[in-house]
Every structure is written in C-alpha cells, then in structure tokens.
Amino acid sequence: MEAIFFLFFSSLSLICGLLVVTSKNPIHSVLFLVLVFFNVSGLLILLGVEFLAFLFLIVYVGAIAVLFLFIVMMLSIKIPEYKTIIYRYLPIGIILGLGFLCEVLLVFESELSSLIVSPFGNLTFNNFYLNSITLWDSNVVAITNIEVFASVLYTHYAYFFIISGVILLVSMIGAITLTLHRRIDIKRQKIYKQVQKDFAKTIVWTSK
Amino acid sequence: MSFKVELIAMAPEIFLISIIQYLIIYGVICTTSSHLNYPILVNNLSWLSLQVLFFLGLMTSYNPLTYTLAFNDLLILDEFSSFIKTIIIVATACTILISLKYNHFERINAFESIILLLLAVTGILLLISSFNLVSIYLAIELQSFCLYILAALNRTSEFSTEAGLKYFVLGAFSSGLLLFGLSLIYGFTGILNLGDLFQFLSVSPYNVYVINGINLASLFILVGLLFKLSAVPFHLWAPDIYEGAPTTTTAFFASVPKIGILALLTRFAYLGFYDIFFSWQELFVISAICSILLGTFGALMQLKLKRLLAYSAIGHMGFMLIGFSCGCFEGIHATFVYIVLYMMMAIVSFTFLLGIYQKKKLTRLHYLKDLTILTNSNPLIALSIAFVFFSMAGIPPLAGFFSKMFLFIVAIQSSMYTIAIIVVLTSVISCFYYIRVIKLVFFDTSYLWVPLVRLDREKSIMVSVITTFLVCFAIYPLPIIYSVQNVLYFIVRNQFDLFYT
Numbered sequence: 001m002e003a004i005f006f007l008f009f010s011s012l013s014l015i016c017g018l019l020v021v022t023s024k025n026p027i028h029s030v031l032f033l034v035l036v037f038f039n040v041s042g043l044l045i046l047l048g049v050e051f052l053a054f055l056f057l058i059v060y061v062g063a064i065a066v067l068f069l070f071i072v073m074m075l076s077i078k079i080p081e082y083k084t085i086i087y088r089y090l091p092i093g094i095i096l097g098l099g100f101l102c103e104v105l106l107v108f109e110s111e112l113s114s115l116i117v118s119p120f121g122n123l124t125f126n127n128f129y130l131n132s133i134t135l136w137d138s139n140v141v142a143i144t145n146i147e148v149f150a151s152v153l154y155t156h157y158a159y160f161f162i163i164s165g166v167i168l169l170v171s172m173i174g175a176i177t178l179t180l181h182r183r184i185d186i187k188r189q190k191i192y193k194q195v196q197k198d199f200a201k202t203i204v205w206t207s208k
Numbered sequence: 209m210s211f212k213v214e215l216i217a218m219a220p221e222i223f224l225i226s227i228i229q230y231l232i233i234y235g236v237i238c239t240t241s242s243h244l245n246y247p248i249l250v251n252n253l254s255w256l257s258l259q260v261l262f263f264l265g266l267m268t269s270y271n272p273l274t275y276t277l278a279f280n281d282l283l284i285l286d287e288f289s290s291f292i293k294t295i296i297i298v299a300t301a302c303t304i305l306i307s308l309k310y311n312h313f314e315r316i317n318a319f320e321s322i323i324l325l326l327l328a329v330t331g332i333l334l335l336i337s338s339f340n341l342v343s344i345y346l347a348i349e350l351q352s353f354c355l356y357i358l359a360a361l362n363r364t365s366e367f368s369t370e371a372g373l374k375y376f377v378l379g380a381f382s383s384g385l386l387l388f389g390l391s392l393i394y395g396f397t398g399i400l401n402l403g404d405l406f407q408f409l410s411v412s413p414y415n416v417y418v419i420n421g422i423n424l425a426s427l428f429i430l431v432g433l434l435f436k437l438s439a440v441p442f443h444l445w446a447p448d449i450y451e452g453a454p455t456t457t458t459a460f461f462a463s464v465p466k467i468g469i470l471a472l473l474t475r476f477a478y479l480g481f482y483d484i485f486f487s488w489q490e491l492f493v494i495s496a497i498c499s500i501l502l503g504t505f506g507a508l509m510q511l512k513l514k515r516l517l518a519y520s521a522i523g524h525m526g527f528m529l530i531g532f533s534c535g536c537f538e539g540i541h542a543t544f545v546y547i548v549l550y551m552m553m554a555i556v557s558f559t560f561l562l563g564i565y566q567k568k569k570l571t572r573l574h575y576l577k578d579l580t581i582l583t584n585s586n587p588l589i590a591l592s593i594a595f596v597f598f599s600m601a602g603i604p605p606l607a608g609f610f611s612k613m614f615l616f617i618v619a620i621q622s623s624m625y626t627i628a629i630i631v632v633l634t635s636v637i638s639c640f641y642y643i644r645v646i647k648l649v650f651f652d653t654s655y656l657w658v659p660l661v662r663l664d665r666e667k668s669i670m671v672s673v674i675t676t677f678l679v680c681f682a683i684y685p686l687p688i689i690y691s692v693q694n695v696l697y698f699i700v701r702n703q704f705d706l707f708y709t
Binding site: 104156158159160166173176178 | 232361
C-alpha cells in the first residue's frame, strides 16, 4: 500500500514539475507548482515527518504559491512563443542531461542508507547494559515530530536557529532597501495631529 | 565545555551581530525623523562601522582561546580561522574607507548598504569558523544574500539591477548544487561534522559504494564553491557583475568574499575530504588552467577597466587553484600568500577606480583610454598605478612576482611540469594587458590638461602604504610568509589531532 502511494505521489510530482517548466501560461505553471507541493507533502507524510508536510502546505502553498499567483495575475503577461528557442536548445540539453543522469545512476547503485559511525560506538555506556531490570514502558517515548524539532532546535542547534533569523533579517532589509522610495516631497496625512486638532482653535483671527 | 567558554570563543561574531541590530535601529530612527530633517547617514554609519571593525579586529586577534570547538561542535576556532578573520576585517575596513567619497558623489544614500556590508562580513566570519555542513550552508547563504542585495543596490541603474538579478539567479542555482552535495554526503554517511568526515574517510576507504557516492557529492560541493570563487567554467557571472554593481560593491566583491570561500575550501579539501583529495585534484587542475587561459585571453579584448579587473581576478583565481591542486602543505601556503598579496593589489586598483574624478564633469575612470589623462594631472597616482599593475603582472622586484614564484616552485616540486610551463607562458601573455595599462598612462599622454578631484586623505594614505609595501616586499617578505606558515600548520596538525584522539 505504501509503495503504491509512494509511486503515485512521486510520479505525479515529477510530471507536475515537468509541466511547471513547460506550460505556456504562467498561471497554469503556478497551479502546477501548487500541485507539486501537494504531492511532495504527501511523500513527506509517507516518510512520517508530518510537521514538515504541514509546513510545506502552509508556507509554500498557503503563502508563497498564492502570492505568486496573485502577482502573475496582476501583471499582464503576453504568452510568448517559445517553440523555436526550445527546439534549438533541446538536443544539447537532452544529451548533457542524459549523460549526467547515467553517471549519477552508476553511482547510486547502492541505497542511500546512512552508516552510523562513531569511533567509540561500542564503548558507550548505556543504561540498558547496566541495569538488568529495565522498565520498558518508561523507555518507550512517544513524542511528536514538533516536539523532536523543538527539543533540538532550541538547545543543541540553537546556532542554526539564530543564523536563520539573521538571514531573514537580511532578506527584510534587502526588500526594504530595494523597493522603498524615500521621498520628502510626498504629502502625508499625520493622523494623530488631525485627531488632536481642536476645531475651535484651528481658525485664528489676527489683528493684521 | 561550559557555555561561557563558547561565548568567549565566538565573542567577535556575537559582538558584530548585536552591534548590527543597534546600527539598524539607529539608522531607521534617525533617517525617518523629521526633527533632524531626514539626515543622510551613509558617511556617519561608515565611520561607525569602521569603529566596529576596529574593535572586532582587536577581539579577534586577542582572543584568549586559540583552539576550541563551540556550540555543539558547529563552529571551530583555531589559529587559521582567526588569522583569516583578521585579514577579512582589515580588508573590509579598507573597502569602507575607499568608498566614503564615492557614496557622496554617486548619491548612494541608503544607509542599509553599510549594514548589509557588515552582515556580509558576519556571514564570511561564520563561514570561516564553520565546522559542520549545515552551518557552512547557512553561513554561505547569509553572505551571498547580502552580496545579491549589494550588487543591485543602485536601483536606478539598469546595469546594477541586471547584475543583482543575474548574481541572484546564478548564485541560487549554485547554492542549490552545494546543498544537494551536502545532503548527499549526509545521505551516504550520516555525518555532518567535518572532523567526523575526516575520520570516516580515513578508516573506511574500501567501501566502494560509499566512496563513489562521496565523490559525486564532493563534485556538487566543488561546483558550488568554484562558482562562488568565479573560477572557469563557472565564471560567466563575474565580468557582468563586476561591471554592473556599484564600484564600492565591486571592490568588496573583488577582495573579501573570495578568501572566505578559499578558507572554506581549505577546510574541505585538506581536512574533511583529504583522503579523497586525488579525485578532486584533476578538477582543480582543469579549473585552474582554464581560469588562467580565459582570464588571460578574455582580458586582452576588454576596453572597460572594471571588466579588465574582473578577467584578471579570474586569472588570479586560477593561479591560486594551482597551488591548491598540489595537495601538499607548501601548495596551500603559496596559495594563501598569493591571496593576501592579491587582495592588497585589488584594493589599491579599486581605490584608483573610486578616487579618480575629473573635476568639471565628475566622471570617473570607465574606459582604458581614460587613463591617458593621468601623467600630466597627477604623476604620483600614475606612478603608483604603474607599481600596482607591474606587481599584478609579476615583474621581479615587486610583491606579485614573489607570490607567483612561490606557486611555480610548488607546482614544479610536486612534478606538475606541464602545468607549470603552461602557466608561465600564459603569465607572460597576461603581462601584455597589465603593461598596456601602464603604457596608456605614461606613453599615450594626451596633451589635454584635465584637472582631477583631489584624492582624499584616507585613499591617499592607503594607496601610499600598500604601494610601499608592494615595493618593499622583496626586502623583508618574512612577516607574511611566517604568519601564513604558522596558521596553516594548525590545519595540518588538526588532522593528526582528530586522527589520534
């Protein structure tokens, strides 16, 4: 059953990924992108990382893809004629891609299974070896994905968390620097001044 | 290890990140305040950031800890990293100093440019002391994001926007390749730490599948890093971005980030992947020779100074990779001596680009033929241009000759004779375009007397100090050579430490 689901999601995501690049209408390609994200989150659920799967749905589909769609619909993009260009570059792309794919496939004969290596692997003291009586039910830990993330992200890998924060700060500064026009000659409403105004005192008669 | 020690070990970076927050708050509040009449803070923040960099340099070079791992083995602090960090801080201070007047002339009023420069320096400093694949990736992203924005800073100019966009698209692609390589390594070995990777590769070189997989992964990593170094065949972005980006940014591009990436490559090639170095060697050699050839023959045709410098940077990167490809201690020693001297020459040559203005029209040096005005107007600058370009070409009594000579000696010692011959021949050809610059300055003198804007104090001090250094390097070359020797020895020693403990 799992294999069927895996094949379904992965083949669909590959096909949709191809269609993202090849479809002429940009709105169609954004919609296919959304479909790719859906399929990938299905794959992630199969892997058992449901937190990442929901993150994909919420962040990529909910925020980014919708934003893309919004921008694409706002711009009036003429659908260009790619055909001649594609046929010119297609053969060399196929040759290079196939060559590289073959090379990669030659390497990937083995499965991507991680070898757990630690130099003192056999020497580590483990509670299981010391205590003859083990309370198994206390050792069975059922924690959710998000708890696992939180328990390492804020302790051992807090550095990553902080640096990701700095990267987000950079992107924020960059967006402001590149798009915000600071102009003095614009007349803005100052709402607090307007609210503060006492209408009885606004018009003042002077003797001159 | 107690947490306090880690904080001391990484004190410079923590200081930098926290001071950047204050600078941002200061800039945002001041530039938007109507009481102060919306001041332009670029100059002010430049001097503030120079102060920050001064303290940062002190903290880096007087760190009481010399060798430690920090934050759960994610970062490493050793003599090598603190040496490279000091060089980077000094070079950044130099680029900020030479860009003071430029911002004024070109009306680059966004104070964020300085903040982004400091953030890029943070990224590079963290990159140098990264010891974990994920922290390496994060640090690279931090620095390259800042560089993308810096390239597109002058948003009214089409060239600058084009440069930023091009750099962003190509850089994102190369980061993707790098990340793919890193994830393949994790997939094949389950290791993220570079020291663990070294141990793993040194004890199990017979598992063919894993080694093949790691070779493939290291190919991806190498492509990503060579892109950032602008080595051929991943150089295509370099000339356009050098030309399009604001010249201050180009000065930063040309000098600072490359040594950071090169230090990272040293950690990869001489620590993490040292046991499979032979599979990297061919790639290094091919990339180096192609870079030298393209840097030489591409620069022959250039008419613009910035593009000329971009091609010369590609060629110099090829020379550095030659030293890298030897796979021995002397090789990286020669490479790092080369890059330190090259950074000096790059900074001086960009000082000329930034500092020479015609008084009436306020036009800068764009084309090579603009150089003809210099002999009459300012003979001292003309003389120092001659020294710097002779040094870049590698004419004997100057510093550039020695850095090239060390590389040739190392290449011959590790019996790469063909490569050495090719490199010497191309080096002779490359003399042509450097010396053409000098010929334009001294012998094609136009008889127009063009008054130039006076070079300001900071630039003239810098030009004179560095030019004197380049001239006098032959008399007393030992300080740089010894210090590079000292710090690089630690890299080699780290291998033994990791292996025997």
